[in-house]
Amino acid sequence: MEQGLLRAEIDVLLPLEGAAETHALSETGRTTGKIVLSMTGDSQKRKTAMTTATPTAGAVVASFFDRYGSGDIAGALDLFAEHVDFRVGGAANVPWAGGRSTKEEVADFFAVVGKVLSPAEEFTIHTTVAEGQHVVVLGRSRFGVRATGRTFTNDFALHITVTGSSITVYHMYEDSHAISSAFPSAAV
Secondary structure, three states: OOOOOOOOOOOEEEEEEHHHHHHHHHHEEEOOOOEEEOOOOEHHHHEEEEOOOOOHHHHHHHHHHHHHHHOHHHHHHOOOEEEEEEEEEOOOOOOOOOOEEEEHHHHHHHHHHHHHEOOOOOOEEEEEEEEEOEEEEEEEEEEEEOOOOOOOEEEEEEEEEEEEEEEEEEEEOOHHHHHHHHHHOOOO
């Protein structure tokens, strides 16, 4: 471990009395490290990093989707750097389309998405490829647009770059035609 060749990533540390909870957590498939029982009664969960090294890019991205998927938008935002290259292409009538460069602007993006869309009818990540600091995520989502009552199905790809333990690049490629068709037409 001292040479950095072996790293133990601990996701959750629970007191011995939490043995039943460890079993339940392990079955969720949502942990990104080991679940450890402490004989001394220590207890720390998720937001307290207990790794001996910087988390991998894949682990940071998995944590992002874990937090986002559970509705912890503030926790998901914590994973972004203060300055970020954040881009989502799309038509003028899609309110979240465009670029952002600060964590505050990324927070506005998630606020807009939450305001204009109904809760996800489907959100599936089917492929994640990580190499070095780059992670590519492929998935499918289905949302309703509150203003029109229309739904859209969106096959998407994300290219995310992690520097240290922060997301510094977030480029989303989505079915902009399907999404635009679900929104009211743009004013001419």
